[in-house]
Amino acid sequence: MSRVIWLVLDSLGLGAAPDAADYGDAGADTFGHIAAACAAAARGPLRLPHFTRLGLPQAHAAAHGRAAAGFENMPAPEALWGHAVERARGKDTPSGHWETAGVVLTEPFGVFGQAEDSFPSELLQALVEQGGLPGVLGNCHASGTEIIQRLGAEHLSSGRPIVYTSADSVFQIAAHEEAFGLERLYRVCELARGLLADYNIGRVIARPFTGNADAGFSRTVNRRDYALPPPAPTLFDALQADGGEVIAIGKIDDIFAHCGVSRVIHAYGHDALFDATLTAMAQASNHRLIATNFVDFDMVYGHRRDVFGYAAALEALDARLPELLHALRPGDLLAISADHGCDPTWPGSDHTRECIPALVHGPGLGARAVGQRSSFADIGQTMAAHLGLPPLAAGRSFLLPD
Known part of the structure; x- marks a missing residue:
């Protein structure tokens, strides 16, 4: 049996989704605009050698049509790499996570649209x-x-x-x-x-x-x-039903309304979240899913429109990635995704409708481009297949032949 480690880089969009104009987000590009701002500033280009190894800037280039500033000459990734488009209507944290876990919302969440006197x-x-x-x-x-x-x-x-x-x-x-x-x-x-x-x-x-x-x-x-509970069973529920366990780190348990979660680890700040992930990896046996949400990208930097804070947080997480990569055991699968965008150069302080990373790596897994995925659910289906679970309701695994 195998394990999965799922890292959600909360709000790290890779460029406007095909329907971004419907949300007023045509041209939004969280990763690309951060990279451009860094390359134009005295601090210098964004430095992400380990995310580059896994295909993050390459996935952005595929999604956006051109390489981000500072990433014009990139090596071939060592992972399965691509980008995913959301099928659900909206740009919400729950819908993005749920779709990745195999449940695609058919109706959008409600919103309070009035800027003043917003609530009934x-x-x-x-x-x-x-x-x-x-x-x-x-x-x-x-x-x-x-x-x-x-x-x-x-x-x-x-x-x-x-x-x-x-x-x-x-x-x-x-x-x-x-x-x-x-x-x-x-x-x-x-x-x-x-x-x-x-x-x-x-x-x-x-x-x-x-x-x-x-x-x-x-x-x-x-x-x-x-949060509202997911409207149907997710990857989490499927793993629990198969005798496995889901270890939720950070705000993952809240996003899923505690459905399908076996154990909760609360931690605050990216370093603490990363440490908790490493500890869980050291302790977890087979047939386990460890899911961690790195919320500060969204909450501290994206919504506050702090471009260089976001950049520094990305570089700090990149610097720690080798610790996690070295901790992977034979049979482990690392999945890296996001849930929406939150372009820190965009007007206002809201999320942005963007494509997300779809990166999968593991000992002996190989490397190839998986292209544009038509749903975030492809990431969850890949995790389910690796764990030996029956197919989820939505998505196509990267592990299947094209």
Whole structure:
């Protein structure tokens, strides 16, 4: 039996998807625009020797039509490499992960489209009454870091939590971790999750923060996501049913609403997430799937439009990749993907509709281009095939002949 290690580089898009114009994202290119900004800056070109070994910039070149700046002369990859297009409508974290795990959404998640007065009054009234709240602040589209600076002091003085959304399918609630209370924030989010049943909103997100008006406010690591459950069994469920285990690291368990997850390891920051992945690899026996989401690419750098922070985080993860590659055992398969784009050069602070990496590597697996995949589900089907599972409902394995 075999093992799979699945790394999700949250938001690392490889260029606009064929239907990106439908989302206002024609021309978006997370990887390409970061590379271009680095090549034009004093810091110099983006340096990713180990991701290049696995085919990441080569996959971008295939998806985008030309090599990114600084990657004009690339060696042949040592992995199966390509890019994948999302079939589900949207550019959401849950839909991207679920599709990769074999479940393609046929209907898009709901969104709250109005920039101001975003939420229905009856929804907010129910949240206030059932949550015992003095009211709410915000009720708009906003960046999470900006809105706590703008409304944090009023939140402290009034006791009203801050509610906000974006172009994505989210209902976010921010509150002071100490003054409002972390467990109270979680309870309000659980209440909101129930109240949103008729709106088909993908996630309710608890956004705790600390600080004060004089020193400013900052979010803490105690974020929690309350996602809708996948509408059908995923790769995770299939592996569990076959006697295997799924080890979820970071926010993976929240994204899948804990469905099909055998063990949860919470870690915060890319180094801690990487360390947790290495520890799980050292301990896990056969017929195991270790899934890790590297959220800071999206949460810390993409949404905040921090181009060079994103670049530095990519280079830092690249520098650690040899540790993981050396830890692979015979029979292991490493899959590297993303869930959507979040181009840090793009207007606004929302996700972008992009192709994603589809990279697969393992001892003795060989190397070849797998081209453009018509669904993220091809990545999950490849993982399922490697684990010896029955075929998932969607996707075609890279391991099958073309």
